[in-house]
Amino acid sequence: xxxxxxxxxxxxxxxxxxxxxxxxxxxxxxxxxxxxxxxxxxxxxxxxxxxxxxxxxxxxxxxxxxxxxxxxxxxxxxxxxxxxxxxxxxxxxxxxxxxxxxxxxxxxxxxxxxxxxxxxxxxxxxxxxxxxxxxxxxxxxxxxxxxxxxxxxxxxxxxxxxxxxxxxxxxxxxxxxxxxxxxxxxxxxxxxxxxxxxxxxxxxxxxxxxxxxxxxxxxxxxxxxxxxxxxxxxxxxxxxxxxxxxxxxxxxxxxxxxxxxxxxxxxxxxxxxxxxxxxxxxxxxxxxxxxxxxxxxxxxxxxxxxxxxxxxxxxxxxxxxxxxxxxxxx
Numbered sequence: 001x002x003x004x005x006x007x008x009x010x011x012x013x014x015x016x017x018x019x020x021x022x023x024x025x026x027x028x029x030x031x032x033x034x035x036x037x038x039x040x041x042x043x044x045x046x047x048x049x050x051x052x053x054x055x056x057x058x059x060x061x062x063x064x065x066x067x068x069x070x071x072x073x074x075x076x077x078x079x080x081x082x083x084x085x086x087x088x089x090x091x092x093x094x095x096x097x098x099x100x101x102x103x104x105x106x107x108x109x110x111x112x113x114x115x116x117x118x119x120x121x122x123x124x125x126x127x128x129x130x131x132x133x134x135x136x137x138x139x140x141x142x143x144x145x146x147x148x149x150x151x152x153x154x155x156x157x158x159x160x161x162x163x164x165x166x167x168x169x170x171x172x173x174x175x176x177x178x179x180x181x182x183x184x185x186x187x188x189x190x191x192x193x194x195x196x197x198x199x200x201x202x203x204x205x206x207x208x209x210x211x212x213x214x215x216x217x218x219x220x221x222x223x224x225x226x227x228x229x230x231x232x233x234x235x236x237x238x239x240x241x242x243x244x245x246x247x248x249x250x251x252x253x254x255x256x257x258x259x260x261x262x263x264x265x266x267x268x269x270x271x272x273x274x275x276x277x278x279x280x281x282x283x284x285x286x287x288x289x290x291x292x293x294x295x296x297x298x299x300x301x302x303x304x305x306x307x308x309x310x311x312x313x314x315x316x317x318x319x320x321x322x323x324x325x326x327x328x329x330x
Contacts, residue, residue: 007078009036058108074116091145098149144286179321212283221261228308254293
């Protein structure tokens with residue numbers, strides 16, 4: 001099949017693009033490179049530099065492919081801003097980039113008959129959960145603008161499915177980590193916990209900040225569910241294939257077990273042998289205390305099973321990649 005991967009120059013999108021190629025699909029990566037990296041685009045993929053808000057450009061891309069006899073079979077949609085903290089300072093850019101621009105993509109797909117999409121959603125749509133692990137039918141009540149911007153896309157998809165028969169899978173995932181096949185996290189600026197702690201081990205930072213020490217958890221710090229990027233990518237491929245038979249799928253993608261911030265820091269200490277100094281800071285607005293997924297639904301329905309469930313293994317793969325990344329720059 002021929003698949004457009006929006007945001008395919010990013011961490012998750014690039015990994016999925018590579019796995020699609022390995023599965024025998026034709027891949028076109030569409031990215032404006034505002035946060036992505038040209039080196040993250042797999043060698044076998046065609047690269048188109050473009051903005052998600054450019055509906056006319058997307059329609060041309062879809063229409064030209066159809067006219068040439070090689071139409072797109074669907075879209076994997078990753079292009080988005082992803083920083084929850086920033087979304088609480090500049091919510092307007094999240095609604096513009098994540099919601100309004102995604103509508104332009106949907107309009108282009110509808111106009112050109114491209115009718116299959118896997119959407120990169122987020123556990124942030126749940127907000128502060130009433131119980132954990134979180135099930136897909138839990139109440140949707142985001143506590144930050146990032147989660148709200150993704151939830152609005154899910155609402156649009158539900159109506160497009162109901163009215164136009166638009167086929168989609170929405171994958172709500174948690175903290176993605178780890179590295180595989182020369183791809184790891186490389187956000188600029190970096191704000192994700194594991195690469196930030198690894199920066200301390202590499203001597204690129206003096207310490208790691210812990211935001212909030214008074215959450216209702218065992219050690220007072222937030223609990224999160226970490227999923228290896230390879231396992232997450234496999235879930236996308238399974239969901240895309242399932243849309244041949246199903247027209248609407250919603251799945252959580254997570255490890256199923258949660259780790260506190262302090263437990264993650266301790267894991268990095270074990271893996272790297274570095275002491276990792278800590279600086280304690282107040283809570284950040286919009287941070288839920290506990291986010292842990294139940295992924296039993298996708299396991300039962302699609303046979304998905306994470307291969308990298310141990311936190312130390314996830315961090316070890318990220319540590320190896322970060323060491324290689326900065327040794328190449330030296």
